[in-house]
Amino acid sequence: MKIAIAQLNPTIGDITNNAQKILDVAQKAVKENVRLLLTPELSLCGYPPRDLLLYPNFVESLTIKLQELAQQFPPQIAVLVGTVTPNETAKIKGEKPLFNSVALLENGEIKQVFHKWLLPTYDVFDEDRYFEPGKELNCFQLSLNHHSEEIIKIGVTICEDLWNDEKFWKKRSYQQNPLEELVNSNINLVVNLSASPYHLHKPKLRTQMLQSSSYNYQVPIIYVNQIGGNDDLIFDGNSFVVNEKGNIVLEANSFREDFKILEFDLKQGKIPLKPINYLPLVEEEELFSALVLGLRDYAKKCRFTKVILGLSGGIDSALVAAIASEAIGAKNVLGVLMPSPYSSEHSIKDAENLVKNLGINSHILPIGNIMNTYDQILDPFFSGTEFGTAEENLQARIRGNLLMALANKFGYLLLSTGNKSEMAVGYCTLYGDMNGGLAVIADVPKTRVFSLCHWLNRHEEIIPNNILTKPPSAELKPDQIDQDSLPPYEILDEILERHINAHESFEQLCQAGFEPTVVRKIFNLLRRAEFKRQQAPLSLKVTTQAFGRGWRMPIASATGLSSKP
Structure with a gap:
């Protein structure tokens, strides 16, 4: 069975052109005899749509376009499309009105819809503002073709759903682990549709995490990520495939759209590709x-x-x-x-x-x-x-x-x-x-x-x-x-990195060998400049903690430098 990865660059809210991108790549995949095509998280509307989701006509447009797409796809291919779907029981149960979903489109129909379980609400993410978490196990069966009895059982995860492996992180951030529950249901393959924003070193972190997960659970994982810039967020792509032994066997390009095809051996239940050496880009590149x-x-x-x-x-x-x-x-x-x-x-x-x-x-x-x-x-x-x-x-x-x-x-x-x-x-x-x-x-x-x-x-x-x-x-x-006004940049940047990104305190920085007067000065300058930062233009996020939507500090505050009274 041939499976294709479509690493796409959607424009937020441009439903018509995003749909056309998906249709074009589906038609390309059919020419290569692809049975299943994977697209990124919310590929139909772009990620993150933010408060566009508050407008009913926007969600309705997604629903209409998804139905149109299902009818436009060639019948021999199944396509997973990231979209938003209404939560029909929201008003009755007091839940959030929408789901972050993936729809399985095949043979002119919307065959199944899967909902994201784990909704991130840290840093730049605020999915809990809009979405209700999924509760049902996300998996489906797919035949080699419409006339075949050979079946593959595929588990569907959406971005954050794979970021709660306590064996890798040494902790749990959520009560549930969707990957663990999928593996317990005897799936043959896991796919992950993502819109994972970039920061320096994150591509390497993702590969290490999913290599660990695939090895620990003995299941191959196909990861497809969005690329492109959407406001302050940058999406790097770097889609890849790991086999059940935790080896990377296929990877897509960084920072540009890409299309990759792999085969899944139904009889062996494996991806018959040789491991490749993962070589991350030089940091500066x-x-x-x-x-x-x-x-x-x-x-x-x-x-x-x-x-x-x-x-x-x-x-x-x-x-x-x-x-x-x-x-x-x-x-x-x-x-x-x-x-x-x-x-x-x-x-x-x-x-x-x-x-x-x-x-x-x-x-x-x-x-x-x-x-x-x-x-x-x-x-x-x-x-x-x-x-x-x-x-x-x-x-x-x-x-x-x-x-x-x-x-x-x-x-x-x-x-x-x-x-x-x-x-x-x-x-x-x-x-x-x-x-x-x-x-x-x-x-x-x-x-x-x-x-x-x-x-x-x-x-x-x-x-x-x-x-x-x-x-x-x-x-x-x-x-x-x-340097008339500031410490040498080597010192300034290290203190800022340790305080802003690692949240080290005044005492911790002094214990690390930094001069208390220098640390105190930097802390004071950092706090006093908050009113400027909140009036600054949009900035491109490339570190784990940028001065943007993920930095939520008060302007009028009297925060002390020390944890001691």
């Missing part, structure tokens, strides 16, 4: 590919064809320009240089060299005269005071206004270029350099920005060498460098 996909899809799905960004001659804007060039093409990128009297000659030259290396468009808008005008207007208020943060921020806000004007006038998507380290401690200007429609690297720590740029230069100079070697600086006052 994986991260860069994710950021490129996230930007490309955000621009495409929001109907932008061109992007604009400010080029300071610094490393952050250089990396964002390189990502944008790869994502939508250099000819569609405009970099704007906006030097002030405090901008160094080498920064202007570095920005110009970057423009040349990337082949992007550029323009220079000096802001010295605008700064003078602001000084004159504000003189009645600022006269007799010392030059400080307010004056520095004016420069960033002038630049932000100019970029927004160009973006509005010509329909560009404005890219914010700040990194995660800056966002964490508030080393950024609200309504200035934080302006933008998308913050491309706002989940990338400064140290990782450097490593990405070094990786980009592995074969040829893309990021000018001087950008990589000079001390980072906002250049908002004479001879300014970042």
